[in-house]
Amino acid sequence: MDVHFISAYYSELAHKEKAKRKPEYWDSYLFVWAVKTGQFKTPFTIFFRNGEKVKINAGNIKRARSAFGQFIVSTLDNAEVPKNTLLVPVPSKDAQPNVKGGYRSLWMLAEALKERRYPGVIHDGLRWTKGLPRAHEGNGHRSRAQLKQFLRVQGNISGRSVVLVDDVLSTGSTMLAAKEVLEEAGATVLFAITCGKTVYDFQTKPFKRQVVELENELHEYEPAKETP
Template sequence: MKVHFICGYYSDLAHTSKKRPEDYWDAYFYVWAVKVGKFRRSFFAHKPSGKIRINRGNFELVRQWFGDFIVHTLKTENETDDVLLIPVPSKDGVVGEKTFRTLEMVREALSKKPLEACIFDGIRWKMKLQAAHEGGGRSRAFWRDQMVVDPAVEGRSVVLIDDVLSTGSTLLAARDALTAAGATVLGAVTCGRTIYDLATKPFGLQEIWVENELSDYSGNRGASQD
């Protein structure tokens, strides 16, 4: 599955071994801002036209620009015809809840944009999930077993949307669940990709093929590469 992203999200664990350069700090705060949707501090967003300082007064731009990236990606991939954009549910995306964080993220990002009507709340968690330290697994199989898919996806083409690609386990589990329900998953778009070195650009149109779970952080990789 092809995953498109715009930021190299240099991990906190890697940062303990080799400090983030300033432009990776900007990418870190940009991804965090898209994910959470709350102002934390000022930073620079890097666009082809140059750096733009994000502050409390123009903070709404961060998700708008992520929405622009989603629209641009789908147009470039010719995936704008009759496609469903399905947010990968955040931990609060439990069956029965009115909404959840990543759904609201995508709604705000695509507000008043051509693909706004394509957003579809198609995957939820069966129940509130345990934290890792409480015994909750984190494998692709674990996530897949916890997903409930709306049967309306049958016969539809789907693009998954998420905030960050780390190991890819939830994205792959979502693809597995949707495929089993009769959907065709064309790919995924995320804001960031967790990285452990500086080989990936902090900002820019980037992509990676993910067919198996990616390796998570290990200390001996902290100063040298996701």
């Protein structure tokens, strides 16, 4: 499955152990954080491919999610997805079965696409059946198989085309679990879109349309080697 992203989310692990974030990676880190939470932490700049730069502060923080929405729409248009494709948010941990009024990743997607025309339908298609297991119960991370058993499909999606949407791709375990559950329910998952991808070096551009192929969980982090 292809995962489209627009920003490099330079990891806290790398920041503490290997190298401090360069200024442009602070911008990309804060951009992804703002898209994820919808909140303002400190000023940063968004860099667009046409050369435009937009400085974000407390007064225009909604511009971050709007920029992500712009990326979502252009990605859908470029892929020429079928009309009425379901845009399914990868459920955040607060997407519990009895929660009414939505959850964080659903609100993120809805705000990102607010007042935008796009060839899809936002669908609350996945919920957790209960609270997630602690990360240490999966040898330091939650595996695809471990997460899959806690996901439940909402509504009839058999025969529908689906694009998954999330804030950031890290190991990919939740995204892969979501893909498998949806496909077992009869959907066709075309690809996924995220705002950022976790990186541990400065090889990935901080702001650029990029694609990574996700077939297995990613374990890209390598602890810094101790010097003799």
